[in-house]
Every structure is written in C-alpha cells, then in structure tokens.
Amino acid sequence: MIDLDDVLAARERVAETARHTPLDYSHTVSEMTGADVHLKLETFQRTGAFKIRGATNRIATLSAAEQEAGVVTASAGNHAQGVALAATRAGVDATVVMPEHAPVAKVKATRGYGGRVVLHGDDYAEAAERAHEIEREEGRTYVHAFDDPMVMAGQGTIGLEVMEDLPGTETVVVPIGGGGLISGIATAVKAKKPEVRVVGVQAEGASSVAQSLEKGEVVERDAVETIADGIATRRVGELTFEVIRERVDEVVTVSDDETAVALTTLLERGKTLVEGAGAVALAALLAERFDYADGETVVPCLCGGNIDLNVLTTVIMRGLVETGRYLRLRTVLKDRPGELERLVEVISTHRANIYAIEHDRASRDIAMNDAEVELDLETRGHDHVEALLDGLREAGYEVEVLV
Numbered sequence: 001m002i003d004l005d006d007v008l009a010a011r012e013r014v015a016e017t018a019r020h021t022p023l024d025y026s027h028t029v030s031e032m033t034g035a036d037v038h039l040k041l042e043t044f045q046r047t048g049a050f051k052i053r054g055a056t057n058r059i060a061t062l063s064a065a066e067q068e069a070g071v072v073t074a075s076a077g078n079h080a081q082g083v084a085l086a087a088t089r090a091g092v093d094a095t096v097v098m099p100e101h102a103p104v105a106k107v108k109a110t111r112g113y114g115g116r117v118v119l120h121g122d123d124y125a126e127a128a129e130r131a132h133e134i135e136r137e138e139g140r141t142y143v144h145a146f147d148d149p150m151v152m153a154g155q156g157t158i159g160l161e162v163m164e165d166l167p168g169t170e171t172v173v174v175p176i177g178g179g180g181l182i183s184g185i186a187t188a189v190k191a192k193k194p195e196v197r198v199v200g201v202q203a204e205g206a207s208s209v210a211q212s213l214e215k216g217e218v219v220e221r222d223a224v225e226t227i228a229d230g231i232a233t234r235r236v237g238e239l240t241f242e243v244i245r246e247r248v249d250e251v252v253t254v255s256d257d258e259t260a261v262a263l264t265t266l267l268e269r270g271k272t273l274v275e276g277a278g279a280v281a282l283a284a285l286l287a288e289r290f291d292y293a294d295g296e297t298v299v300p301c302l303c304g305g306n307i308d309l310n311v312l313t314t315v316i317m318r319g320l321v322e323t324g325r326y327l328r329l330r331t332v333l334k335d336r337p338g339e340l341e342r343l344v345e346v347i348s349t350h351r352a353n354i355y356a357i358e359h360d361r362a363s364r365d366i367a368m369n370d371a372e373v374e375l376d377l378e379t380r381g382h383d384h385v386e387a388l389l390d391g392l393r394e395a396g397y398e399v400e401v402l403v
C-alpha cells in the first residue's frame, strides 16, 4: 500500500509538469453552508484536470528501456489528455485508444498534447481491450487510470498542497471514480494529520463503493448513468479499494440534479467552470450528504473542468429548473381570440419572463374547441414559481408543471 514517502517522491517528479493549483476561500459557499469552505481548484491544472499528476509520476518511474518502448492507455476523458501531455513532456511516445464516438474536442486535445490517438470500439471496455493488444504487440507499458500505486501517489500530491496551504483543514471531500484520486489524497492528508476527515463522493448512478465497503469486496455495477462522466465507473480498483477501506472515513452519493445545482452555483457565483465530476464534492456539501459543524474548515476538490458544451447546456438547464429559475408548464385554453392574451397577462402580472411559447390546436388530448399551450418561463426561484402557479390557478387555469 502506498505511503507518504511515495507521495513526497511523486511531488518531486511532477513539480516541473503539474501546477500547484489554488486553494480558494469561497465566501459564497461558506455563507450558504455555514462552514469555512476553501475550494481546491484543480480545474486550473494543465489539461484541465488532475490526471497529469498521476500520469507524470507513472511515466517518470518507468525504466529507461520502458520509456524507450513508449506507453499506451485507453480513456474517453481526462486521463487521455493527462497521459498524452505527461508523455510528451518526458519525451516518451504515447498511444491513446479512445472509443470511436469520443467527443471530437477530446480527441483533438489529446492529439494536441502529442498523443497518437487510435479510435476503436463502441465504449471504454472495447477501447481498453485494443489498448492491451497494443501493449502486447508493441511492448508498451499500459498506464492505468487509477489502479496503480504510482498513479495514486501522483494524484496524492493534491493532498500535500492542501495541507501546506491550509494546515487547519478539517475535512476534504473528494470524488471517486476508480478511486485513484481519493487513495492518493487520503494517504497524504492522513499521514500529515490523521484527524483530517476524508469524505468520498460518488454519483448515485455510478455508486459502488458504499456497497463494496459493506460487502468487504469490490462490487461491480451492471451499468452506470450519470452526467458526471469522469466518475462514471462500474467498479473501483482492487488496489484503490484497499486504500479506501483503510483511509477514507465516509463515502456518500449525490444525484445528477444536485450536481447540476453545484455546477451552476459555481458558474454563476464563483465564475468557475467545472465538469460534472468536478462538481460532485461541492454538491455533497451543499446537499448536506455528510454532517459538518458550523465553521468547520472543508475543502471540496473541484478536480476537473473539461465539459462538453452540449452537456454544459443541459446541466445549466437542469440546475435552473432545480433552483426554480426555469419552468415549463402546460395548460389548456378555449380556442378563441383574446384567450392567449389573458393567460399572458397573468404571467406578466407575476413578472415571469416568457422564454418560449407553443400554441397547439391539433393535439388529440384536448377538446376540438380548445388549444394547448406550453410555456417556457424564466422565474426567480421556488417562491416565485409557487406564487405564479397560485396566480394561474386562481385565474381558472389548470396547470401542469412539465419541468
């Protein structure tokens, strides 16, 4: 099992390539939660995520012959970019196998960092199979995304930075996918200060660690479903599981809606863009998925900021809906002049802004002389939504909230 010395050694090796990222006091989140919240902004790491740390440490610890033969990995996300840049910086050749439908932006970024990209298979598993074939055919070293002591130790350098920048840290909150990140961080912070609490966070649709801890062995999910694609992992690693079991205090889950709220809060209030996996630690704090005291010094790790713009659009919409800032509703009007105007007047009296409106007479669900209206509205929060719905009902409308 890795220890503090491994992380300290990793730090020497990654110092030239990985940035020491900021730890920023968040006035907004501290006020919202009553805790003393400092955000570890790994979103500002090179390549936009922490993965460069582990990859750099792994590649630096290869023998000269192994470095000469090059490395290979499979990834649809941040690990691909981390390995590509780490290898380029070390003068090592890297092949990265990505699923055929991997987002173009990620493929381009990985190539931009100097990796040779091979597109193969429908999903990560098929890409990984091909990567292992290349490992055998070309004698390259496979760089695992999490289940490798040197990768874990590299990610653990985040823990050293946190403890140095804020020795009074009481709780660190860390996302879990395969578990490499939290294994490294827990190893570093517990060695520096054993009383620091380490809380792991998984997406509800990709949770397996709590069940694995309960069962005492790694449990694999049949499927995963979450907007936090960085942690959409069916199972944690065998090595990481052992570290988690020994050094992580608590593992909680968050829903995608909670993640969307955290992500939009960071965007709007913190001017900080994170990806889904980068928002789950904050989501767990905001949704009170673990207990914390007033004034407790809490450090959520915002581990990555590489989000697909289409996904971002969806997440922002979900965040707005969840916080009562966006509402879609349906009602039925008599199909005669002036009816739509009367409806719009009620909405405007309540100062809701109409974003989109659809007026349909052809729907089979309504009477022949009725019209169905679907409205997308910008609202100012849950109280505003309630007042508007009351107003519409008082005016005689039957209203169905769609989102």
Ligand SMILES: Cc1ncc(COP(=O)(O)O)c(C=O)c1O
Residues within 6 Å of the ligand: 049, 077, 078, 079, 145, 146, 175, 176, 177, 178, 179, 180, 181, 182, 230, 231, 275, 277, 278, 303, 304, 305
């Ligand atoms: C942004 C982000 N956060 C968290 C994780 C989880 O890291 P690990 O798989 O080491 O648990 C990942 C993994 O890809 C990630 O990309």
